[in-house]
Amino acid sequence: TAGSAAAPLQAAAPAVSAGDPSPPWMHAPGRPFTVYGQPSKHEQQVIRRISGNRLLPGNGVSLTPLEELEGIITPTGLHFERHHNGVPDIDPAQHRLLIHGRVKRALSFCVDDLLRYPMRSQLLVLECGGNSNAGWHPEPIQRPVGSFHGLVSCSEWTGVPLSVLLDEAGIEPRTTWAVAEGADAFAMNVSLPVAKLMDDAIVALYQNGERLRPEHGYPLRLIVPGWEGVLNVKWLRRLQLSEQPLMARNETAKYTELLPDGKARMFTFVMEAKSLITSPSHGQHLRGPDVYAISGLAWSGRGRIRRVEVSADGGRSWADATLQDPVLPRCMTRFRAAWKWDGRPTVLKSRATDETGDVQPERSALVAQRGTNGYFHYNAIVSWAVDEEGNVRHVYA
Amino acid sequence: TAGSAAAPLQAAAPAVSAGDPSPPWMHAPGRPFTVYGQPSKHEQQVIRRISGNRLLPGNGVSLTPLEELEGIITPTGLHFERHHNGVPDIDPAQHRLLIHGRVKRALSFCVDDLLRYPMRSQLLVLECGGNSNAGWHPEPIQRPVGSFHGLVSCSEWTGVPLSVLLDEAGIEPRTTWAVAEGADAFAMNVSLPVAKLMDDAIVALYQNGERLRPEHGYPLRLIVPGWEGVLNVKWLRRLQLSEQPLMARNETAKYTELLPDGKARMFTFVMEAKSLITSPSHGQHLRGPDVYAISGLAWSGRGRIRRVEVSADGGRSWADATLQDPVLPRCMTRFRAAWKWDGRPTVLKSRATDETGDVQPERSALVAQRGTNGYFHYNAIVSWAVDEEGNVRHVYA
């Protein structure tokens, strides 16, 4: 082992008795300390799945393997990514945040100065508006839950309340919008209502305790709790206050939902109530009739999850799942339920209700309302069929 | 960049105007996606500090750099380590947990089977009983807060409630203790009251969402909420129910606190109320008179933090700090306060009170009660002196 290689003394020849069941790693020093830990080599399959552009490898997504995880925190290394033109390698000493437009004083902030401001921390879900969009397909996609719904993750974000910086700049009257822009090779830009920014947005500097990682916006990103991923602009360099939205490409051509009547929904910011069972889930196998521990995730951009119901008969009957404490607003809630499987084919579902009373819809209801060309904001109930052999797969039911 | 190296197309020659302040990373594709993320190379100094044994590099500790972190979650890669003989590289397929002794049926559990059990998740502080023990020294140690108090970290732990497994084995009457043992090269063992194990202990399989990492007990560790680190046995292989404690070396020779009268405290399990200011803290520098954002951590093994007071005049007057939501039992609580520094020398302190009314003691009171040879369970108030140049250093005051 690394430990004994580094140890200056020689190991004695082992003299373990034949019946001793103790494994070899109890009989030789283990490896020494590390300055920054990594997952076990036995968990190397637990990775983000990358889906990128052939000619432009920094354009695409990588998804969180939800089926491999438990609890509510997403390890930062597995937090989903969505980049349009790769991850910039930003020198924090050269980075600035400019606040300008309809403000009394245009101001520029360097990162070291922002680190001196009062901060706020919040455990929050971040979900891409395009998450789960395979759900709009006519046939149920046959992929693990993370490769289908994995554009959602949950972290503790810490940073400066944006209201503090906006107050310092001094917002002019009749200022309703702000345009946020990133310092990446896409110069990602979107428009946001100032009311939201003043209410609860933060300029995040830390994720899960440590400084942001490059792919999540190092050194600065905007966090708008409960609102879709694209609005949480990474590598934030500029905030321009304005009386009008910009009508940027990413709020017109994309991140709008075309309805069957040809009209499109614009400024759909809130990620609505959603849940899914991560275990058992697509691709998993039940060994036979027994008690199974159903475990899943629920969240809502509107606030707290109030209730998650689980059905083990394809939606005919529902029972309340147990919500794991703490149940926090706009944060992941882990739900659990015991399920006694009798060995017969059936369909498992979960249904979330949030504190505003918003209920996760059945797919048929969502499609009836939105058609199948909306692309974004798919939050329908997820159904897993279990066959008599115990194989679990995604179905529309 | 890595992104453009991988991109099959050539970048056009940049033609940015002289006045353009946009940095180079806005003009070339960034790097592509990664399957498992890592911190920014600009944060390479944010590491665990290792303090090991010269001849035996796997014997020692590595400390969490608390002064570099914000919020309450410790990134798993920076979670402190305490190993006595290195980190075993355990093949999970070969690992078993044996429950035996005063039970109706001795039972052996493999990891895959444990993954099928109902689980519980909890955000919890884990603190080594020996954390902060430089506080017993006659002179205040001159080190960053993490190198002094960094044997404490906070994670979300998920695993099987131990009560479920003990119920399956069936505890015999008059069983008050259990001996827990690890599968490392130290075969670490300690005795724990069964009442605690039945109450809230878990056999943890996941930390911060993903499977445990090797240095934190992969594939299994015991978690006893609020109790000192050594009891949270890593690489858990055996639980032996008994009517007596084992009087293992790590609960007699070590992890006992010698008092001035020659008697020693034994079975000091609970980590008591504690707090410290992480910013400003030892080694940091204040640029001049201004408003400073005081930020710190408070926790108690007895339950929730009820209150944290901050003093900016060496303890003559105290003001309540703001506790960051959520305030969870036996979990880190981040506290914050604004402080207007007038440029004159002073001393900063923080004082935690938990929901049981336990108040963090001044160092003089703790030393009066325990002497200076206790070694473990140092939870006194921490004092940072600020001099007229804005330099911050550790003092006893």
Next chain:
Amino acid sequence: AEALQAPRLGRPVDAQEVARWDLSVFPDGRGLPAGRGNAAEGAILFRQHCAACHGAGGRGASAEELAGGTEPLTSPTPDKTIGLYWPYATTVFDFVRRAKPMTAPGTLSADEVYALTAYLLYANGLLGETDEMDARTLPRLRMPNRDGFTGIDATLPPR
């Protein structure tokens, strides 16, 4: 918004410096630079910088189609091209200037961006081949789907 005591560390920035940082182009034309271009010029630039990904004439390749859409928005398989879907022509300028070409974004001159914008509008049948695009003409171009959107979590600006 809470009243937090905070240092005031923002550095004041004058209008000239702001202008150098500002990449935004609004629907009313605010933010458009001096310069000009037409589709004929843009066609050449498009072949040079864009067609490798977007295909000849912007008909789509490894990257999405930019022109040539035929299926209306009410079709089961709608084409959401610039001509059929985008509400504002200024968006094309804003986006191309900041993000294009993907291999060297933000490197085109103002004239080049006007020309490419003109070309994309021309390829979508919204402009003649030699119609000039500049800070005056571009915001005036009313896009076919200008009124095709409904604001959900925020109201749309008045028309």
Next chain:
Amino acid sequence: AEALQAPRLGRPVDAQEVARWDLSVFPDGRGLPAGRGNAAEGAILFRQHCAACHGAGGRGASAEELAGGTEPLTSPTPDKTIGLYWPYATTVFDFVRRAKPMTAPGTLSADEVYALTAYLLYANGLLGETDEMDARTLPRLRMPNRDGFTGIDATLPPR
């Protein structure tokens, strides 16, 4: 404790298998294996396996001192050696068998562990050089600091 519905997947294990897994030695001697050893034998083994870290006679080196303590527990600089601090002699056996030597833990035979235990007790002045240690004699040895502890979060077992 909550009543959770759970599968029952534990595999029953018989007494023989348990015995092979069990490394515990309790103060009453429960868990001690057959075998024997004395300090004279242990001294040789100690020089061979232990002195490199713990120093000659266990006086301390890169690893802590095991014997030779002089300062009482009430001193400002107490010596917490086996003889002065440890409450039970069985703890020495339990610990040496499972963890020693650090370079190859768990590889000593029962006789060797008895001999090393005898040696450490001898070096601490608690035993003669040829006193035999085995499953019967070791638990009977009453350590000087046997009553030196107070239970805080759990009570000590009755004396």
